[in-house]
Amino acid sequence: MINIIIIFTSLVLGLVLQNIREFPITKAYKLLNKIVVTICLPAIVLYYIPKLKWSNELLYPIGGAWIGFVVAFALFYFLGKKWGWSNKLIGCLVLTAGLGNTSFIGYPVISALYGEQGLKMAILFDQPGTVVVLSTLGIFIATYFSKDNLKPIQMLIRMFKFPPFVFFIVACFLNVFSIELVDWFQDILKGFGSIMAPLALTSVGLQLRFESKSQHWRFLGFGLLYKLILTPLFIYVLYVLILNQRSEMIKVVLMESAMASNITASILATSYGLKPRLASMMVGYGIPLSFITLVFWYFVAQFI
Template sequence: MINILLIFIYLFIGLVLQRVKWFPTDSYKLLNKIVIYICLPALALYFIPKIHWNNQLLFPIGVAWITFGFSFVFFRFLGKKYKWSKKLTGCLIITSGLGNTSFLGFPIIQALYGADGMKTAILVDQPGTFVVLSTLGILVATLYSKGEQSSGQIVKKIMFFPPFITFLFACFMNVFGYDFLEWIQFIFQKTGSAVTPLALVSVGLQLRFESRSQHWKFLGLGLLYKLLLTPALIYFLYVIVLGQHSKMIDVSIMEAAMAPMITGSILAATHGLKPRLSSMMIGYGIPISFISLVFWYFILQWF
């Protein structure tokens, strides 16, 4: 529960720093770069070599791929129908399609399902959410950002995206059964653990509580998709269609119901995809998700 409390503390620190006159107003850009280019690669190198594969793991791993794919179809359709800007459509695809399956997800799953639940949560997060962010996420961010880019430029941007490079390297290590020395793993773990405080402070620095914001209806739509439609989709596919009933499936559905991913918001913001709306998806999505998570937890207990 301490990790959950820290979420609000870090957001509050960012909000307070907005009021400090001597603090640089654009410092969140530096924090974003540290998160994307240093912390995320460290997480990949720490977690992925430790994963042991089997067919049942496809269920938790598939959560992020399914929900992001559906997010792309859903918001792309709405964007074309209502003639939204590319930046707005891209922002909603990314922030609604990626969940906070680690910092928010891990402590909640630990509290509800124990150590066995954590094994599933890591699978949802690392080969699932993290890889989607590093591949499809950067692809969508590039396609929907300002300016036209060739397919070659897009491929180059993905291939040279630091988290993606380290993901591939970590996968090779996994295949050949190799891991780093313990002291190197310790460095990666501690470096990766900085992702949450840095990312949340960054969000707090950008967050504005505006009663007349033009983003309110889009915020509501994005959170409706992320907090209700996403877990409903996974429940329908896994439980109703495939008939799967296990703790692994319950954890997968709960992870699907988590608030928007912090680093997904940062990815959207760094590509100019409605930075204000991106930060609102985090600032409002996290507290609201505690209500929706209770709803989904009792749904899984009853059915």
């Protein structure tokens, strides 16, 4: 419950700060984005990835996150090229609709619905799934769509200059060689990671605009339709109807796939200039709507 309160408090704080004339809105959200991308996300990656124990049970929850992202890329790239969308618009929709808020919202929701065992499964979906996708393919997509005619070597340089990706490589090294960080340093990493969501949501609130004639409404509809309806529908058809998988884990995977847009993905899109206003709308409008659509998917999950 506390996470839900923090979500709306942080969003409202950002909206309130917009209306303070002397407040430097642009500088503020850019600073918050920088803190999230260069400190908080690397801290989360370095804290959790070395602790992962790889096994076959990871395949279904990991697959849920990767499938959702890959299908988002295929869909929005196809639609974008067909209808003449800009690369920045395509990149924004892939990032914000392709990745879900599987931790800050996902953990408390899954814990409330499925208990401690369900939470363990949600962590599998989030850490080797969402976090790894964001730290690898997410950065690649942000780099690729941020500027036209970017050479491969330039893309690689950008990726290796991006802190979350660098720390992901370090975290993988620690995991492979079973190297444990000292406790006091892990506490620091966990502390930095814990402030990511409030900072990111405040940044979203600073950029969120309620404009009835905004050009983004149509694309917001495409993004939310995919994130809240089509992604979990695709997972249900693939896992339940085609692969005939019916278990508590599959229920959790279905619910996690139905979560609203990933906050950090929105910040990543904003940092790379991929339609910042739309990226903020995907989070700002998507989170409240997701509490309605999650009720529907929870009802569907009862029949698995």
